[in-house]
Amino acid sequence: MTIPRQPPLPLEEAQARLIALAPRLPVEHRATAEALGHYLAAPLLAARTQPATALSAMDGYALRAADLPGPWTVIGESAAGHPFAGTVGTGQAVRISTGAALPAGADCVLLQEDCQRSDASLTLTGTPPQPPSRHIRPAGMDFAAHDPLLATGSRLGAAQIALAIAAGHGHVPVYRRLRLAVIDSGDELAAAGHALAPHQIPASNGPMLAAMAAALPVDVQRLGPVPDQLDALAAALDRVRDADIVVTSGGASVGDHDLVRPALEAVGARIDFWRVAIKPGKPLLVGHRAAASLSAPQVILGLPGNPASAYVTAHLFLLPLLRAALGAADPLPRPLAARLAQAMPAGGGRTEFLRGTWNGEAVTLDTLQDSGAIAPIARANCLVRREAGAAMRPEGSKVPIYLLEFGGFA
Numbered sequence: 001m002t003i004p005r006q007p008p009l010p011l012e013e014a015q016a017r018l019i020a021l022a023p024r025l026p027v028e029h030r031a032t033a034e035a036l037g038h039y040l041a042a043p044l045l046a047a048r049t050q051p052a053t054a055l056s057a058m059d060g061y062a063l064r065a066a067d068l069p070g071p072w073t074v075i076g077e078s079a080a081g082h083p084f085a086g087t088v089g090t091g092q093a094v095r096i097s098t099g100a101a102l103p104a105g106a107d108c109v110l111l112q113e114d115c116q117r118s119d120a121s122l123t124l125t126g127t128p129p130q131p132p133s134r135h136i137r138p139a140g141m142d143f144a145a146h147d148p149l150l151a152t153g154s155r156l157g158a159a160q161i162a163l164a165i166a167a168g169h170g171h172v173p174v175y176r177r178l179r180l181a182v183i184d185s186g187d188e189l190a191a192a193g194h195a196l197a198p199h200q201i202p203a204s205n206g207p208m209l210a211a212m213a214a215a216l217p218v219d220v221q222r223l224g225p226v227p228d229q230l231d232a233l234a235a236a237l238d239r240v241r242d243a244d245i246v247v248t249s250g251g252a253s254v255g256d257h258d259l260v261r262p263a264l265e266a267v268g269a270r271i272d273f274w275r276v277a278i279k280p281g282k283p284l285l286v287g288h289r290a291a292a293s294l295s296a297p298q299v300i301l302g303l304p305g306n307p308a309s310a311y312v313t314a315h316l317f318l319l320p321l322l323r324a325a326l327g328a329a330d331p332l333p334r335p336l337a338a339r340l341a342q343a344m345p346a347g348g349g350r351t352e353f354l355r356g357t358w359n360g361e362a363v364t365l366d367t368l369q370d371s372g373a374i375a376p377i378a379r380a381n382c383l384v385r386r387e388a389g390a391a392m393r394p395e396g397s398k399v400p401i402y403l404l405e406f407g408g409f410a
């Protein structure tokens, strides 16, 4: 099967078509403490009220605001985890610590710095709290039972895990971990750490792509480097039949040894589209094939071999595909506006993603934008977007940038 030669797709259309192919993974109930990086498969409602009862926010004395300015008689203590059993009556106070339950009858916490205690008697020496309830956290201040807390598709980071656990959820519904196969291909490639002849280079794309996926709940299987032979590539694709998603790098272009497309056809995959109007990354290839062991067809993403092309297309296509399959509500990278520290030359025929450095105020473009260069992608902390045919932008103009976090680890 050959695909008709069509013009490269516009970026947004290609991204939408790829995301529409994302396999939906089965839902599982995972221990919340072990769900870091997963996306919620259902909305999370509070299963309890927090705090369940009014608590003191400070160390001091719980008393009745109507009794101000005192004096009081201290009748007991409420410590965190050890509430006072009785009721605070007129002229009475209870010693209270931060996080302890406010005793019945009390509606004011006086800071210990603002009073003086001698045995059971307590007198005001400073300013009473204004309003009197200032140091009290009312029941339900954080959330109440049945409150919606996190929407479907929210990602569980440290704070979201804390919230889910505080809201009474020991387990959360998430999609199961995704199986990703990463294949390096090319006769010139040698596995990391091997001695190299001058015509060889280390296969760096596979480890790079695996590292980019590692921040997501993904199990990565790496293969290769696979030689530029149709049967070797087809055999590698056969070995990864059980993966939810397969990503290759290299061999996606028009050269005599660019065999990813024929290999996909040889293993019965359907090509969805080939080539996107972006620089770097034009020869991107997308296909899929049915697999008996999978509930959804496997998606195969053929990234270009040039390291900067593979890196940029992984940000624009691979990570969004993984996020979509894992249930993200918002899988595409989101740009922010940054000021150019220098003029940006006019754009060419494709939408470009230039390697740059943003210092919090302005963005500087790398002087080396060759898609075969790895040093600039390691220096960059952002990609600067330049539309096809864009006019020259003077220094100080606002341009869209995509932050790369820590070398793509986000």
Ligand SMILES: Nc1nc2c(c(=O)[nH]1)N[C@H]1C(S)=C(S)[C@@H](COP(=O)(O)OP(=O)(O)OC[C@H]3O[C@@H](n4cnc5c(N)ncnc54)[C@H](O)[C@@H]3O)O[C@H]1N2
Residues within 6 Å of the ligand: 184, 185, 186, 188, 189, 201, 202, 203, 204, 205, 206, 249, 250, 251, 252, 253, 254, 255, 258, 280, 281, 282, 283, 303, 304, 305, 306, 307, 309, 371, 372
């Ligand atoms: N006549 C044309 N030539 C090329 C075109 C074109 O339209 N017409 N497109 C160019 C563009 S754009 C790109 S991008 C590259 C991509 O080609 P491939 O995806 O087929 O990649 P390869 O040729 O296999 O490799 C390109 C380059 O990258 C190095 N490479 C490959 N795999 C790895 C790896 N795993 N780790 C590190 N480096 C890797 C490889 O050695 C090559 O130097 O095609 C242009 N050509």
Ligand code: MOO
Residues within 6 Å of the ligand: 278, 279, 280, 281, 282, 283, 304, 306, 308, 309, 371, 372
């Ligand atoms: O698209 Mo290629 O990635 O320009 O070098």
